[in-house]
Amino acid sequence: MVCNRRLLSTETINSFKELKIVEAKPFVYNVQLNREKKLNALNKQLWSEIVQAFNLLGKDPDCRVIILSGNGKAFCAGIDLNDLMALGSVVNDDELDTARKSIKLLTVIKNFQNYHMEIEKCPKPVIAAIHGACIGGATNMVTFADIRYCTNDSYFQVKEAALGLAADVGALQMLPKIIGNASLARELCLTARKFDSKEAMDCGFVNRLFDDKETMMETCLEMAETMASMSPVAVQGTKVNLNYARDHSVEDGLNFIAHWNMSMLQSEDLMKAAIALISKDTEPPEFEKL
Numbered sequence: 001m002v003c004n005r006r007l008l009s010t011e012t013i014n015s016f017k018e019l020k021i022v023e024a025k026p027f028v029y030n031v032q033l034n035r036e037k038k039l040n041a042l043n044k045q046l047w048s049e050i051v052q053a054f055n056l057l058g059k060d061p062d063c064r065v066i067i068l069s070g071n072g073k074a075f076c077a078g079i080d081l082n083d084l085m086a087l088g089s090v091v092n093d094d095e096l097d098t099a100r101k102s103i104k105l106l107t108v109i110k111n112f113q114n115y116h117m118e119i120e121k122c123p124k125p126v127i128a129a130i131h132g133a134c135i136g137g138a139t140n141m142v143t144f145a146d147i148r149y150c151t152n153d154s155y156f157q158v159k160e161a162a163l164g165l166a167a168d169v170g171a172l173q174m175l176p177k178i179i180g181n182a183s184l185a186r187e188l189c190l191t192a193r194k195f196d197s198k199e200a201m202d203c204g205f206v207n208r209l210f211d212d213k214e215t216m217m218e219t220c221l222e223m224a225e226t227m228a229s230m231s232p233v234a235v236q237g238t239k240v241n242l243n244y245a246r247d248h249s250v251e252d253g254l255n256f257i258a259h260w261n262m263s264m265l266q267s268e269d270l271m272k273a274a275i276a277l278i279s280k281d282t283e284p285p286e287f288e289k290l
Contacts, residue, residue: 007060018046019053020071024221027064027228029057036072042137043080050141051118058122061289064232065224066122068145069129069217078136078159109168116170119144120243123236125227129220130154130206131213140167143174146239147223148206149216154197156205162192177246179203231269232290237261 008029013021020032031053033040040046057063070076091101119126119141128145136159142148158175160167167189176185184203188195200206210216227235237260245253272285 007056008063012056016049016053018043019049021053023062024067025225025228027062028067028221028224029063029065030067030069031057033068033070033076038080039074039077039133040070040072040138041077041080042141043083046080047112047115051115054118054122054126058118058124063124064228064235064290065125065127067127067129067217067220067224068119068142069213069220070131074132075130075134075154076138076141077133078138078157084163112169116141116144123239125224125235125239127220127224129213129216131216135159136163136167137169140170140174143170143178146242149208149210149220150197150200150206151210151213151216152197154200154206155194156196156200157192157194158189159192161190175205179205229284231267231273231287233264233267233269233287234273236290237264 008021018033018035020034022030022032024030031050033046035041035043035046054066057066091105093101096104125147126145127147127149128142130142130148130150131154132151134142134150134154135157139156139158158167158171160171166172172189175189176182179185181203187193195203195205197206197209201209208216208219210219241253241257241260244256248256269287272287276285
């Protein structure tokens with residue numbers, strides 16, 4: 001039986017304090033980082049709301065595509081330094097020995113990793129629409145998006161090394177896979193230098209540049225509408241299998257999708273899409289919610 005229960009009610013949406021969630025088009029949601037006065041810096045509240053939003057949208061049958069953007073002057077200034085300094089209370093706790101401090105820090109780090117991983121684990125395609133600054137934790141975060149667009153004034157930075165730590169929430173693992181250039185990835189992470197939108201485009205970190213945020217968001221909505229009009233069985237299955245194939249051998253990937261499609265090929269979506277293609281319908285078929 002298909003689940004048609006809406007998970008993201010108006011009441012739930014209004015409960016978010018640091019995020020703004022908008023149903024931009026049918027089946028398309030825009031998740032907006034909404035700490036404008038703090039340049040959308042990632043504090044614990046915002047980070048926890050991101051994981052909650054993507055978890056809910058990932059399960060909501062009324063959502064098929066998500067656009068992640070930031071409100072105000074910048075996409076995101078990275079981790080809130082007040083929250084980073086709070087970790088010092090664990091390190092400087094004289095009542096705990098090294099083992100106990102380490103266990104507490106491990107829990108904190110794993111929680112932050114899971115916040116970003118929720119974007120990848122979400123079965124719905126995620127389009128990151130980046131403008132202005134995208135620093136530190138924000139650069140880590142967008143590595144988990146499926147598609148990255150940015151404006152010409154955007155710049156990126158894996159800043160952690162300059163703050164006295166190794167990046168531990170995704171960039172060191174994802175950036176080399178995304179740009180396919182280990183030397184450049186190491187340079188960016190080891191020097192903590194900024195790289196602008198043109199370099200991000202040239203190295204494959206983003207795949208389109210725009211003059212301004214408004215134009216970028218219009219294009220994101222058009223792309224999201226196209227995805228949302230297609231079979232959710234096909235689109236979500238494609239994301240799941242692309243993620244699996246990235247981290248496994250070709251043979252393992254083929255085996256995985258064979259077992260995946262032995263069930264998914266029985267969906268009525270396949271016949272609907274085939275009939276629409278053969279009949280050259282101008283309007284896409286309507287697919288049941290997933």
